[in-house]
Amino acid sequence: MAKDHTDPIKDLRHNTAQPFEAARAMPPSVYMSDSFLNEELTHIFSKDWFCVGRADSLAEPGDYTTCELAGQPIIVIRDRDGALRAMSNVCLHRMSTLLHGRGKTRAIVCPYHAWTYNLDGSLRGAPGMTRNTGFCKDAYHLPEIRCEEWLGWVFICLNEDTPPVAEQLADVEDLVAGYDMTNYTETFFEEHVWDTNWKVLAENFMESYHLPVCHAGTIGGLSKLEDMVCPPGLPAFNYHTILKDDQLRIAMAHPSNDRLKGDERRTTFLLAIYPSLMITLTPGYFWYLSLHPKGPGQVHIRFGGGMSDDYAGDEDAQSNFEALKTLLDDVNVEDRGCTEKVYRGLCSDHAVPGHLSHLERPNYDFAQYLMARLEEGRAD
Incomplete structure (x- = not known):
């Protein structure tokens, strides 16, 4: 738990006051404090979609x-x-x-x-x-x-005054229009509880800086850091993109897809829709995490995924997806190990947040979102 003398709201306010070029990771108190979690439940999970x-x-x-x-x-x-x-x-x-x-x-x-x-x-x-x-x-x-x-x-x-989803996420809809996200079919769904803070797992999804190391045994070699694009986030979400090669065919646009052109046909979007929906969207498949805290040190995970309906008629679609699901399970094992280690480290008296890489722009924007929501909630 955070020490009695710490004020996690004050800590986060100071943290988010820095420009991105000088930004640091969020302070440990915002992950460890029961009082901060209560603020999140009251002003974020009770009010947002x-x-x-x-x-x-x-x-x-x-x-x-x-x-x-x-x-x-x-x-x-x-x-x-x-x-x-x-x-x-x-x-x-x-x-x-x-x-x-x-x-x-x-x-x-x-x-x-x-x-x-x-x-x-x-x-x-x-x-x-x-x-x-x-x-x-x-x-x-x-x-x-x-x-x-x-x-x-x-x-x-839970909040009657929150604007409709389609209104809040209109920019997302425009961004991924060529993927036709409505026409992806879920083929698996699981629920898990991991021993880490929900924000640690959300931030882990939001940056691909960790891929070459944390995922060296699986997908680390499929994505090059120099090909990752991390633009500034918007009020309701952030995202970054990765260019994939054709080693995983169902990550590419299907030949029948005439909606995506050029590099779009091999672009993966990693969408972080606030507060806690994380979507990996490729032209051929998707998977997602929907997160909810279970105390400061545990997170409940709704984990699902499936394929674009563009692939539904292919003879090898099912075998390809089974291979993908095996890969995703292995990736989850790696992510669980990394994020639980981060939470254990956060609990140390010697935990000090370091400066963020340019590849962690979404993490900075996530911290800005959290601070804005908590300030709005306290002002009501």
């Missing part, structure tokens, strides 16, 4: 996923009319959580007393309630949470 995954994984009525956002248990489900809904995942009787994990259901049944809700959140039935004269089934409906779909991604938000 959070991604629960891909819409095609919730394709049929009754398909659902669950999550906890800033302490609130939430269900995201496809209703019988085909609409995506987000609702409180708490029974309106004795307040048990209702659904868990991901799956498919015909109705939402409480595991405690079998109160049963329709897929739209209305109460269908409640056994043993006929003698309570105040009970009215029609008065019960699971509270709705904001839910929006954007380019195939499903987002939820």
Whole structure:
């Protein structure tokens, strides 16, 4: 934990006041402090859009996923009319959580007393309630949470005043229009918990400076540092790009893709959509991490990925993707080792943040985003 005399907000304010050319990594206190995490949950995760995954994984009525956002248990489900809904995942009787994990259901049944809700959140039935004269089934409906779909991604938000996803991410949509991100199909989804701070993992994704060393056994040799482009970030996201060669064919644009030209056909975008959706987008496949803190020293990870529908008809598409998934699993092992080492180092009394490389521009912009959100929240 951060020492009592440290003020992580003050530490971050001083850190972010520096220009990028003289910037340092964020101070240890912003990773280790319970008070700073509470500020993040209150002013960031309770207010910004959070991604629960891909819409095609919730394709049929009754398909659902669950999550906890800033302490609130939430269900995201496809209703019988085909609409995506987000609702409180708490029974309106004795307040048990209702659904868990991901799956498919015909109705939402409480595991405690079998109160049963329709897929739209209305109460269908409640056994043993006929003698309570105040009970009215029609008065019960699971509270709705904001839910929006954007380019195939499903987002939820606890704040009614936050602008729509499409409005906030219009620049992203323009940037990757040729990839047609809506038409990528998710083929795997997993959930993990790692022993590191959520920001450490987010920052690890945001920079590819670490690839040659951390990923020497996997992808380190496929990407050249001199080919990486790290432009200044925008208010809702940052990104950098990498040029890939054709050693991994499904990272290239499919021959049928006439939307991408020249080097675009081998360009990988690494998109960091604030606060915590990290997308690796190639012309042929994608994978993503959606992060949520579990205390200062742990992060819950929603990890998924799949392929562009451009490749769907190829005979070797499945075998290529299986090989890719094996590679991604190996990359995750390397990233877990690196990010957990960083968190252990941050906990040292001798941890001092060093200067950032020009390849860590996204990390600088991420720190600016965090500071802006916390200042806005405190001003409200």
